[in-house]
Amino acid sequence: MNHLAIRKEALSCVRRIVLKLGSSVVTTEDGLDYKIIGGLVDDVSRYKKLGKEFIIVSSGAVAAGVRHMKLKEGARTIPQKQAAASVGQSRLMAVYEEAFGLHGIRVAQMLLTKDDLSHRRRHLNARNTLTTLLSWGVVPIVNENDTVMVEEIKLGDNDNLSALVAALADADLLITLTDMEGFMDCDPRSNSDACLIPLVEDITPDVRRLAGANSSGPGRGGMASKLEAASKVRLFGIPMIIAKGKSPHIIPRIMEADLCGTLVLPSKERMSSRKHWIRYNLEPEGELEIDGGAARALCSSGKSLLPIGVIGVQGHFEHGAAVTVRDSDGNKLAIGLINYSSEEMLRIMGHQTAEIDWILGYHRNDEAIHVDNLVLLEH
Ligand code: GLU
Numbered sequence: 001m002n003h004l005a006i007r008k009e010a011l012s013c014v015r016r017i018v019l020k021l022g023s024s025v026v027t028t029e030d031g032l033d034y035k036i037i038g039g040l041v042d043d044v045s046r047y048k049k050l051g052k053e054f055i056i057v058s059s060g061a062v063a064a065g066v067r068h069m070k071l072k073e074g075a076r077t078i079p080q081k082q083a084a085a086s087v088g089q090s091r092l093m094a095v096y097e098e099a100f101g102l103h104g105i106r107v108a109q110m111l112l113t114k115d116d117l118s119h120r121r122r123h124l125n126a127r128n129t130l131t132t133l134l135s136w137g138v139v140p141i142v143n144e145n146d147t148v149m150v151e152e153i154k155l156g157d158n159d160n161l162s163a164l165v166a167a168l169a170d171a172d173l174l175i176t177l178t179d180m181e182g183f184m185d186c187d188p189r190s191n192s193d194a195c196l197i198p199l200v201e202d203i204t205p206d207v208r209r210l211a212g213a214n215s216s217g218p219g220r221g222g223m224a225s226k227l228e229a230a231s232k233v234r235l236f237g238i239p240m241i242i243a244k245g246k247s248p249h250i251i252p253r254i255m256e257a258d259l260c261g262t263l264v265l266p267s268k269e270r271m272s273s274r275k276h277w278i279r280y281n282l283e284p285e286g287e288l289e290i291d292g293g294a295a296r297a298l299c300s301s302g303k304s305l306l307p308i309g310v311i312g313v314q315g316h317f318e319h320g321a322a323v324t325v326r327d328s329d330g331n332k333l334a335i336g337l338i339n340y341s342s343e344e345m346l347r348i349m350g351h352q353t354a355e356i357d358w359i360l361g362y363h364r365n366d367e368a369i370h371v372d373n374l375v376l377l378e379h
Helices: 003-011 034-049 061-068 078-101 114-118 120-135 158-168 205-211 223-234 250-255 273-281 292-299 342-348 353-360
Strands: 016-021 053-058 107-112 139-144 173-178 240-244 262-264 286-290 310-314 322-326 332-337 374-376
Touching: 003 262, 016 034, 016 158, 034 053, 034 078, 034 250, 053 078, 053 120, 053 158, 061 078, 078 107, 078 139, 107 120, 114 120, 114 273, 120 139, 120 158, 120 273, 139 158, 158 173, 158 223, 158 273, 173 223, 173 250, 205 223, 223 240, 223 262, 240 250, 273 332, 273 374, 286 292, 292 332, 292 374, 310 342, 342 353
Parallel strands: 016 053, 016 173, 053 139, 107 139, 173 240, 286 322
Antiparallel strands: 240 262, 286 310, 322 332, 332 374
């Protein structure tokens, strides 16, 4: 199949779209870029009236706050960044509200943290809110809740947030608009002959190397974090397009399968939403070390992890917590939800399933981690 046919196929059944707008797209040196935002909103509104649903993940709060407060040195400390985000977020919403208002479309603000998405009930609440807003014809405008952000609950960057929102909303497409033409074979800021890679079929170690760790402009994410986002959504069966936000009419060009930007194809095997949630929303609270036999059972035979294969337990966790599973060489093999607390695990590790009842005086499950709650990590 040629690239055009692949694009057309990837876009053929797209109805629900997450559109991620980076700080470099929605801001200029002087603050929010009303013209660009207005143009993007006009195009989104047109497609919305044709029956498409949009969720916008917009950066720009910190940058808008810094410019509005005329902070010459920018926001340097965390409290300054958080205060700037809180000034800028309401300006950002005002601009979207006005621009969509011209088309008779309402918007809603949703500010999320990692905590909201890792807590199963809050995760489901966020999903219900999103789908209710969409059923009302409202355009949700999502950003990280920067004002309460501390390391433990930080999502990291809006690339990551947009991937989690795309999975949360069961979107059909993630569009990420940035200051580059798409995914390039080298950094265009230092290489004038950098070339666009129009199609990424798989996120291989070579592709990751190309992405490097370059970060650009006022936002937090560079190409590496865009590829991280792509690797999250593709496992969920969602294609992603990375393109330049300030190119004229970039949304219609993408929607009409014009060969602009980079298309990252979804993976052939789709991860269940439960496993996706375990893999990308939970922070492991401890670690299990397992022996070679258990590692083979997990990685090659797709089996559950039994207490007998566990040879070490690190950290303090309750049953139901997420833990990392690693082999004795320290390779991280999987993340899973554990059926026993760290204290219980220390007592039953290395023992047969039949002995659990005898050791603990009760028996919660046969497995330390059931295969349905276990996600293998890619190497
Ligand atoms: N939440 C930040 C803001 O609105 C942006 C983070 C990012 O660009 O990744 O300014």
